[in-house]
Amino acid sequence: MQLSGDYNGGRARTPGTVGELGEFGLIRQLTSRLTTTPAVRIGPGDDAAVVAAPDRRVVATTDILLEGRHFRRDWSTAYDVGRKAAAENLADIAAMGAFPTALLLGLVVPAELPANWPMELMDGIRDEAQVASAAVVGGDVVRGATITVSITALGDMRNREPVTRFGARPGDVVAFTGWLGWSAAGHAVLSRGFRSPRAFVEAHRRPEPPYHAGPAAAGLGATAMTDVSDGLVADLGHIAEASKVRIDLRSADLDVPAQMSDIGQAVGVDPLHWVLTGGEDHALVATFPPDAKLPARWRKIGDVLAPSAQPQVTVDGAAWEKAGGWDHFGSGEES
Numbered sequence: 001m002q003l004s005g006d007y008n009g010g011r012a013r014t015p016g017t018v019g020e021l022g023e024f025g026l027i028r029q030l031t032s033r034l035t036t037t038p039a040v041r042i043g044p045g046d047d048a049a050v051v052a053a054p055d056r057r058v059v060a061t062t063d064i065l066l067e068g069r070h071f072r073r074d075w076s077t078a079y080d081v082g083r084k085a086a087a088e089n090l091a092d093i094a095a096m097g098a099f100p101t102a103l104l105l106g107l108v109v110p111a112e113l114p115a116n117w118p119m120e121l122m123d124g125i126r127d128e129a130q131v132a133s134a135a136v137v138g139g140d141v142v143r144g145a146t147i148t149v150s151i152t153a154l155g156d157m158r159n160r161e162p163v164t165r166f167g168a169r170p171g172d173v174v175a176f177t178g179w180l181g182w183s184a185a186g187h188a189v190l191s192r193g194f195r196s197p198r199a200f201v202e203a204h205r206r207p208e209p210p211y212h213a214g215p216a217a218a219g220l221g222a223t224a225m226t227d228v229s230d231g232l233v234a235d236l237g238h239i240a241e242a243s244k245v246r247i248d249l250r251s252a253d254l255d256v257p258a259q260m261s262d263i264g265q266a267v268g269v270d271p272l273h274w275v276l277t278g279g280e281d282h283a284l285v286a287t288f289p290p291d292a293k294l295p296a297r298w299r300k301i302g303d304v305l306a307p308s309a310q311p312q313v314t315v316d317g318a319a320w321e322k323a324g325g326w327d328h329f330g331s332g333e334e335s
């Protein structure tokens with residue numbers, strides 16, 4: 001896990017409020033912070049951006065972050081929110097086996113918001129985009145009551161075939177790379193008013209999806225893939241449903257780090273619950289043919305089976321009784 005420390009973008013704080021900057025002052029300030037890549041032929045400032053698409057197929061995805069629902073300003077800095085908003089979108093591009101190229105930022109902010117907040121947000125988005133070799137190419141700003149960060153990501157297949165949710169076959173193995181349950185453990189810590197252990201809190205604030213593993217898995221024959229945004233059981237449920245298969249996970253293959261067990265004990269939660277149902281780490285989980293050599297840093301965690309009367313995702317052969325992950329309209333603590 002990376003250490004974030006306090007963010008210092010190396011630039012003077014932008015004084016005043018968003019309202020004082022005005023729409024076009026805000027846009028000018030935001031876009032002045034951006035960097036570009038060779039794929040960006042026309043960046044922000046025109047009616048639309050123009051981005052190279054060598055493959056001639058554009059990969060496109062969008063995800064929204066809402067204050068209070070996805071982040072809290074007393075838990076995360078604007079820079080953290082920017083990193084996370086970019087990460088969750090870039091992870092969806094990687095989960096198709098594609099290479100991210102560009103991001104667009106839709107931003108809703110109240111007029112009273114200190115102008116520095118959207119500046120640090122933009123720095124976070126820009127820096128996370130750079131991790132994945134992408135750039136911010138445009139966006140929109142609107143005044144509104146609740147801070148809303150809506151990102152659209154574009155990507156390029158570079159001649160690979162997309163890895164969908166519907167290609168898993170009985171006999172395939174299930175494997176993942178990245179982090180599972182760390183963000184959920186960090187969220188549990190923050191919810192109880194603590195700020196440590198730092199590694200888990202940082203994982204919640206700034207997930208580190210394994211972007212490069214997506215195209216690598218595609219190149220090595222992955223049959224289905226997704227990023228874990230809602231929870232492993234829930235997201236594998238989408239693969240099982242789309243592929244018309246059953247997936248059985250082996251809990252003994254799901255590492256629960258000792259420190260996560262300690263937090264679980266302290267807050268009265270079985271840490272395996274975080275690993276199986278915690279979202280927001282954006283690990284990549286994929287299915288591979290039985291004879292495939294798993295790429296480096298992927299770990300086998302289960303098997304693809306023929307459909308049966310059993311639930312579509314089981315753990316050690318049995319249903320996981322609790323919710324498999326986050327549901328925006330579900331009930332209980334996952335709502």
Ligand SMILES: Nc1ncnc2c1ncn2[C@@H]1O[C@H](COP(=O)(O)OP(=O)(O)OP(=O)(O)O)[C@@H](O)[C@H]1O
Binds near residue numbers: 229
């Ligand atoms: N409002 C919508 N209009 C059209 N398609 C939608 C809408 N919401 C979701 N979808 C589509 O439904 C599919 C599943 O969406 P979902 O948001 O669950 O996926 P995800 O982004 O991978 O997960 P998460 O939002 O947890 O990161 C995606 O293909 C998405 O584009």
Ligand SMILES: Cc1ncc(C[n+]2csc(CCOP(=O)(O)O)c2C)c(N)n1
Binds near residue numbers: 064069278
């Ligand atoms: C303040 C606060 N409360 C709760 C959570 C937990 N949370 C919110 S959305 C989500 C799943 C992914 O959402 P989506 O499907 O929209 O990508 C999770 C696990 C949080 N991050 N911040």
Ligand SMILES: [Mg+2]
Binds near residue numbers: 062063
């Ligand atoms: Mg989504």
Ligand SMILES: [Mg+2]
Binds near residue numbers: 089229
């Ligand atoms: Mg997503």
Ligand SMILES: [Mg+2]
Binds near residue numbers: 091092095226227229
């Ligand atoms: Mg996804």
